[in-house]
Amino acid sequence: MKNKKVFLGIIGAIVLIVVMMFTSYNGLNSARLEVDNAYSKIDVQLQRRYDLIPNLVNITKGYMAHEKEIFTSIAEARAKIASAKNTNEKIEANTQLDTALSRLLVIQENYPQLKSDTQAQQLMAELAGSENRIQVARTDYNAVVTRYNKKITSLPTAFFAGMLGFEKANLYRSSEASKTVPNVNIQP
Amino acid sequence: MFKKRFLNIFLAVFFACFTIVGTVHANSAPVSGVLDTANILDTSVEDYVYSLNNQLKNTDKQIQVGVLTLQSLNGRSIEEVALQYAREWKIGFKDTNYGVLYVVALQEKKTRLEVSDNLSTILTDGEANRYLSIVKEYYKANRYSEGTIALIKKLAEDKFIPFSEGKSVKINDDTIESIVYSSILFLLLVLFVLGFIGKQSLRNGRKTNPLLVLLASIFFDSSNSSKRYQNRRTGTYYSGDSNNDSYSGGSSWGGGGFSGGGSSSGW
Numbered sequence: 042m043k044n045k046k047v048f049l050g051i052i053g054a055i056v057l058i059v060v061m062m063f064t065s066y067n068g069l070n071s072a073r074l075e076v077d078n079a080y081s082k083i084d085v086q087l088q089r090r091y092d093l094i095p096n097l098v099n100i101t102k103g104y105m106a107h108e109k110e111i112f113t114s115i116a117e118a119r120a121k122i123a124s125a126k127n128t129n130e131k132i133e134a135n136t137q138l139d140t141a142l143s144r145l146l147v148i149q150e151n152y153p154q155l156k157s158d159t160q161a162q163q164l165m166a167e168l169a170g171s172e173n174r175i176q177v178a179r180t181d182y183n184a185v186v187t188r189y190n191k192k193i194t195s196l197p198t199a200f201f202a203g204m205l206g207f208e209k210a211n212l213y214r215s216s217e218a219s220k221t222v223p224n225v226n227i228q229p
Numbered sequence: 230m231f232k233k234r235f236l237n238i239f240l241a242v243f244f245a246c247f248t249i250v251g252t253v254h255a256n257s258a259p260v261s262g263v264l265d266t267a268n269i270l271d272t273s274v275e276d277y278v279y280s281l282n283n284q285l286k287n288t289d290k291q292i293q294v295g296v297l298t299l300q301s302l303n304g305r306s307i308e309e310v311a312l313q314y315a316r317e318w319k320i321g322f323k324d325t326n327y328g329v330l331y332v333v334a335l336q337e338k339k340t341r342l343e344v345s346d347n348l349s350t351i352l353t354d355g356e357a358n359r360y361l362s363i364v365k366e367y368y369k370a371n372r373y374s375e376g377t378i379a380l381i382k383k384l385a386e387d388k389f390i391p392f393s394e395g396k397s398v399k400i401n402d403d404t405i406e407s408i409v410y411s412s413i414l415f416l417l418l419v420l421f422v423l424g425f426i427g428k429q430s431l432r433n434g435r436k437t438n439p440l441l442v443l444l445a446s447i448f449f450d451s452s453n454s455s456k457r458y459q460n461r462r463t464g465t466y467y468s469g470d471s472n473n474d475s476y477s478g479g480s481s482w483g484g485g486g487f488s489g490g491g492s493s494s495g496w
Binding site: 082086159162163164166167169170171173174175176177178181 | 353355358359488489490492
């Protein structure tokens with residue numbers, strides 16, 4: 042009789058653990074999918090900026106002949122992004138591009154002729170928009186990652202997270218230069 | 230004794246949790262679509278935005294416009310503030326997500342159009358920046374209402390209305406609801422008339438269809454049931470009528486998809 046009770050108790054405990062594992066897995070899995078989704082949104086915005094650059098460079102180069110250095114570093118960063126073999130290399134190349142482009146956006150203020158070129162200004166506004174979108178995507182990503190990391194480190198999910206193969210996700214740390222969104226003013 | 234105390238503590242914590250959840254709430258959208266905290270706009274802006282939103286909501290694109298003025302950004306960037314409000318107000322409709330928020334920061338002399346992802350396909354960042362230059366001359370002369378209306382009018386004429394025009398008027402949930410309600414009302418009326426015929430024929434001692442007798446007893450014999458039906462009909466009538474009203478706050482603001490699109494400028 043007593044043995045039967047113990048047996049039932051053990052079965053009950055096992056069932057409870059299995060149920061908890063299932064629910065933890067589902068919760069963690071949807072949180073990890075959210076992280077992936079947020080990361081892909083950064084990628085989409087980075088790609089949008091990447092595609093914008095050739096037009097922008099072509100049109101501004103003529104006005105800013107003295108700023109060779111900026112255009113070289115933009116071209117270099119863009120080439121690095123294209124040839125990046127892994128995520129880390131890609132992030133690094135994009136950080137370099139962040140810096141170069143934010144300098145371009147600041148310096149363009151010194152070229153009044155550029156300011157009167159409507160097409161150039163439109164492209165500059167597109168670039169500023171792109172920079173802001175990237176910033177927002179990164180902030181959103183970090184919020185989702187923080188939520189996910191909290192989940193895998195808090196009880197009771199923490200018991201199962203490691204066992205089920207859920208690892209801590211890294212926060213996106215952007216360079217200081219890319220944190221400020223440059224403002225573009227058309228017409229003086 | 231111990232158990233009871235434990236239960237009390239548990240219940241207290243339980244309800245405290247709900248109270249905390251209840252008090253943390255986001256800013257919700259103003260009914261007119263305009264929140265003028267800097268106090269620089271007159272009612273003409275509210276009237277214009279309100280009527281424009283009403284016009285746009287009957288198209289299948291359902292573009293929605295919001296306006297926000299702030300005395301100061303308090304050290305934050307206008308991009309950050311605009312995104313926060315656009316997301317909290319849920320500008321746009323739930324299924325279409327075409328929304329735009331126009332923000333004015335008085336002290337910093339900055340403006341921004343925050344455009345939702347879907348709307349940015351017809352209003353690009355570069356275009357948004359160009360449109361923002363419309364307000365400059367007005368704002369420099371402190372003519373804020375005129376400038377704001379000029380901007381939104383131009384956006385509506387160039388972008389929102391042409392984009393929405395030529396599309397079939399969307400039969401939204403409200404319309405379907407009103408069709409269902411009017412059908413029920415009509416059915417009730419028919420049954421009522423049949424019941425009345427049954428009642429008359431019973432009174433005259435004629436041979437009557439049992440269904441008519443049943444209807445007559447529902448509508449005329451029991452005073453309670455007849456009252457209940459009338460109440461329901463009145464209720465039906467009013468809820469049907471409210472669809473013809475202009476939109477009323479929260480329910481229409483359910484859009485999203487804001488991720489930093491748009492452009493900032495200044496004057």
